[in-house]
Amino acid sequence: MFIGISAYNHESAIALVDNNGNLIDYYREESLSRIKGDKSFPKRALKRIFNIHNLNTDAIEKVIFYEKPLSAFLFPLKEASKFIPESMQLIVNQIRNFKKSSLSCYLDIAKEKPGLEKKLIYIDHHLSHTLTTLFYSDYQNDVCSIVVDGFGDRSTTSISYVRDKYNIKELWSSSYPNSIGLYYSSITDFLGFTINEGEYKVMGLSAYGDSNSKEAKLVNKLMKWDSFNNKIILDLEFFSFYKSITDSYGSKLISMLGEPRNPFAKLLPGDLTFQKYANIARGAQDSTNNVLSKIFNYAHSITRSENFLFSGGVALNSASVNYISELDFVNKLIVPPSPGDSGAAIGASLYGYLKSKNVKCIEKPSLYPSNYSCYDQYEAISKLLDKNYILVTDNHIDSIELACRLIKEGEVIGTIISNSETGPRALGNRSLICNGANSKSVKKLNNLIKDRSPFRPTAPAMKKETAYKYFELNPAVMSSYKTMTATCKCKKDSISLSFPTTHVDGTARIQIVEEETILWELLDKLIIEGIDIIANSSLNISGDPTCFDLIDGLMVCSITPLKYLLTDIGMIKKR
Amino acid sequence: MDNTKILGILYETIYAEHGSALEMLAACKQAKSSSLAFGYFEHSKDEYNHTKTFRKILSNKTSGINTSELRRFRITPQGLIRKGYVSQNGYLVENMSLKNFIAYVYTNELLAESSFSKIVKLLGANTEEGRSVMKIMEDELRHHGKAKEYFLRYFPFLQPWQLSLYKLRESIKNKGRKFYHSNIALLEHIFYPLYSLFALIISRLLKSLNLKEFKRSNKNLMDINYKSIL
Ligand SMILES: [Fe+2]
Ligand SMILES: [Fe+2]
Numbered sequence: 101m102f103i104g105i106s107a108y109n110h111e112s113a114i115a116l117v118d119n120n121g122n123l124i125d126y127y128r129e130e131s132l133s134r135i136k137g138d139k140s141f142p143k144r145a146l147k148r149i150f151n152i153h154n155l156n157t158d159a160i161e162k163v164i165f166y167e168k169p170l171s172a173f174l175f176p177l178k179e180a181s182k183f184i185p186e187s188m189q190l191i192v193n194q195i196r197n198f199k200k201s202s203l204s205c206y207l208d209i210a211k212e213k214p215g216l217e218k219k220l221i222y223i224d225h226h227l228s229h230t231l232t233t234l235f236y237s238d239y240q241n242d243v244c245s246i247v248v249d250g251f252g253d254r255s256t257t258s259i260s261y262v263r264d265k266y267n268i269k270e271l272w273s274s275s276y277p278n279s280i281g282l283y284y285s286s287i288t289d290f291l292g293f294t295i296n297e298g299e300y301k302v303m304g305l306s307a308y309g310d311s312n313s314k315e316a317k318l319v320n321k322l323m324k325w326d327s328f329n330n331k332i333i334l335d336l337e338f339f340s341f342y343k344s345i346t347d348s349y350g351s352k353l354i355s356m357l358g359e360p361r362n363p364f365a366k367l368l369p370g371d372l373t374f375q376k377y378a379n380i381a382r383g384a385q386d387s388t389n390n391v392l393s394k395i396f397n398y399a400h401s402i403t404r405s406e407n408f409l410f411s412g413g414v415a416l417n418s419a420s421v422n423y424i425s426e427l428d429f430v431n432k433l434i435v436p437p438s439p440g441d442s443g444a445a446i447g448a449s450l451y452g453y454l455k456s457k458n459v460k461c462i463e464k465p466s467l468y469p470s471n472y473s474c475y476d477q478y479e480a481i482s483k484l485l486d487k488n489y490i491l492v493t494d495n496h497i498d499s500i501e502l503a504c505r506l507i508k509e510g511e512v513i514g515t516i517i518s519n520s521e522t523g524p525r526a527l528g529n530r531s532l533i534c535n536g537a538n539s540k541s542v543k544k545l546n547n548l549i550k551d552r553s554p555f556r557p558t559a560p561a562m563k564k565e566t567a568y569k570y571f572e573l574n575p576a577v578m579s580s581y582k583t584m585t586a587t588c589k590c591k592k593d594s595i596s597l598s599f600p601t602t603h604v605d606g607t608a609r610i611q612i613v614e615e616e617t618i619l620w621e622l623l624d625k626l627i628i629e630g631i632d633i634i635a636n637s638s639l640n641i642s643g644d645p646t647c648f649d650l651i652d653g654l655m656v657c658s659i660t661p662l663k664y665l666l667t668d669i670g671m672i673k674k675r
Numbered sequence: 676m677d678n679t680k681i682l683g684i685l686y687e688t689i690y691a692e693h694g695s696a697l698e699m700l701a702a703c704k705q706a707k708s709s710s711l712a713f714g715y716f717e718h719s720k721d722e723y724n725h726t727k728t729f730r731k732i733l734s735n736k737t738s739g740i741n742t743s744e745l746r747r748f749r750i751t752p753q754g755l756i757r758k759g760y761v762s763q764n765g766y767l768v769e770n771m772s773l774k775n776f777i778a779y780v781y782t783n784e785l786l787a788e789s790s791f792s793k794i795v796k797l798l799g800a801n802t803e804e805g806r807s808v809m810k811i812m813e814d815e816l817r818h819h820g821k822a823k824e825y826f827l828r829y830f831p832f833l834q835p836w837q838l839s840l841y842k843l844r845e846s847i848k849n850k851g852r853k854f855y856h857s858n859i860a861l862l863e864h865i866f867y868p869l870y871s872l873f874a875l876i877i878s879r880l881l882k883s884l885n886l887k888e889f890k891r892s893n894k895n896l897m898d899i900n901y902k903s904i905l
């Protein structure tokens with residue numbers, strides 16, 4: 101078996117691929133530690149994988165780390181060394197914290213599972229991303245892979261050509277610090293949101309902005325594509341992330357745009373400063389779309405490929421995915437369900453399998469790879485159930501029936517159903533759901549339970565035929581609609597424009613539900629009742645990771661107005 | 676007292692409360708009996724609610740302070756580990772005996788209660804915020820009582836005076852932690868020039884280091900030596 105590890109930079113994760121090339125388990129450390137964005141060495145995930153599959157170290161052929169640790173350590177340091185004395189603090193900090201960097205992977209593995217460290221190997225970071233995407237792709241030969249993130253282990257963006265799974269040649273890369281990801285994160289920071297978490301908010305906010313506004317134009321100009329040298333050019337004078345540990349943007353950005361937004365203030369459409377910040381977000385989104393389209397154009401020109409794999413943290417930007425999918429030379433655009441670094445553990449584990457002796461074909465992984473059953477905790481929570489909850493139904497058929505009735509009545513329901521998604525999107529097994537056409541229900545889900553920013557809409561889930569009815573679907577990203585990695589436009593004059601799940605710009609991040617899933621089962625029954633859209637958001641309290649187990653789900657019920665939890669053991673109701 | 680000082684205290688308190696919520700949740704998931712699990716669940720729920728209350732108070736105190744100052748008080752889940760509110764080695768129940776864990780809860784609830792009384796003084800006992808913190812203090816006393824009850828039930832041979840001993844030990848540890856941190860801060864101050872010199876030498880070396888050799892252009896990424904860390 102093969103273990104893939106991603107850690108130290110973004111959410112850490114562990115993936116397990118068996119000797120037949122199947123992804124049989126996967127956990128983000130944050131799911132188990134309950135600390136959002138947990139990037140520490142994934143010791144709980146590693147332990148769980150060993151326990152659940154009854155593994156010993158002999159059963160593991162290789163452990164594959166998702167980047168080259170020394171490169172990842174040296175490149176930013178080398179860049180910072182150009183800016184001494186300004187960057188002194190950063191350099192001191194980096195050197196003193198090397199134990200929290202990829203360099204300590206070997207020691208951390210040895211500490212948690214002695215002996216396992218001897219099987220450790222390291223692969224190129226962008227290769228991890230490419231292999232993850234390839235795992236989920238229908239196209240495994242003659243396809244172009246584009247990876248765009250903050251910073252990998254030596255570049256921030258790369259183009260490679262996948263002749264086949266053993267021949268993946270890098271053709272172009274952009275070096276640190278010219279990074280689309282870090283540009284977007286710096287603007288996220290300026291807008292008062294947390295880096296590596298608030299980027300979604302910026303994307304949602306940008307829909308309210310005006311591309312022709314002064315602010316949008318100024319921000320847009322800070323990142324460009326140099327078509328003569330084929331390079332991403334970031335106007336570094338406005339940023340500080342490459343020389344400071346505390347500031348991502350520089351004083352020049354403040355002089356240009358005014359005071360950064362107060363991170364504690366509520367941002368509400370219609371407020372005095374709302375438009376200004378929305379315009380700034382618009383500028384960042386425009387610039388990102390623009391530079392990405394130039395990169396795809398360039399990739400097309402050097403490979404002639406019309407089929408693309410797209411991954412890295414920037415591929416989490418579903419509006420950009422939609423934008424690129426509309427470029428006229430794009431035939432297929434494949435984005436994995438977890439395009440960021442945590443998903444890269446999956447590609448790393450696949451690498452181990454591909455390098456082993458008995459390689460057959462590679463099977464597309466399940467969208468729900470994290471093993472779990474509520475029955476595992478049934479005993480443990482019996483007193484809690486007794487005291488604070490009622491098990492209203494105890495079999496699947498009755499539970500589905502009741503769930504449909506409640507949704508029809510406008511109730512919001514949480515789900516903890518068997519295996520969990522890879523994240524970051526909840527596809528139904530760890531979701532908050534309600535009638536997607538009922539504004540009151542969607543509002544309750546958003547405001548009362550999730551405490552979500554009012555400028556970010558909830559996503560609608562539906563069957564394929566419903567999606568065709570309401571939305572302009574792009575065949576290039578059909579697979580993305582299954583995993584909520586792309587947005588799409590409502591049809592002209594369609595009633596969907598007025599759905600509470602539709603964004604202010606007339607787009608929605610739709611989910612086309614797969615057969616034999618919980619949402620499919622519910623929709624099957626709800627459609628008869630005239631409900632063909634379910635609003636779907638991840639089950640969590642604002643600022644917390646998505647729930648993983650039954651106890652996490654009950655905690656959300658206990659501290660929010662959420663009343664119902666649909667689980668493996670039945671429908672649970674709060675007393 | 677100026678507002679930034681109150682912000683600083685609230686900022687640390689939010690981390691401490693969130694940290695306890697997670698500690699109790701972890702204890703709930705590892706509990707040996709369903710009644711212990713229930714107890715820890717309820718405790719965790721309270722701590723989550725306390726976190727929420729303190730967050731609200733912190734937000735209310737930010738008006739009129741400039742944004743660059745406020746950035747220091749942004750709460751991120753990562754801070755829990757970085758600031759040591761959750762140990763890098765894992766949650767207490769993952770590393771402690773049940774006995775020590777309960778004793779820890781017993782003392783820490785008392786210590787929390789006493790530090791909150793200082794916050795009430797700062798906020799004003801007659802303000803709405805002061806009253807909500809006083810409610811939290813009641814919770815902490817209840818947690819303290821519950822832990823004591825458990826302790827005496829599961830370890831009946833221990834006498835109350837032994838609990839006081841535990842309390843003394845924890846308070847000393849807490850004080851020690853503060854002393855250690857202030858000492859570390861001082862040492863940092865003294866050694867910073869040394870670190871800087873070291874960083875300067877390293878940066879000189881780095882400048883002359885040519886990383887271009889590690890460019891992967893036109894290389895088959897699948898064939899790169901997987902033993903190499905560069
Ligand atoms: Fe990455
Ligand atoms: Fe508390």
Ligand SMILES: [Fe+2]
Nearest residue numbers: 784814815818
């Ligand atoms: Fe407490």
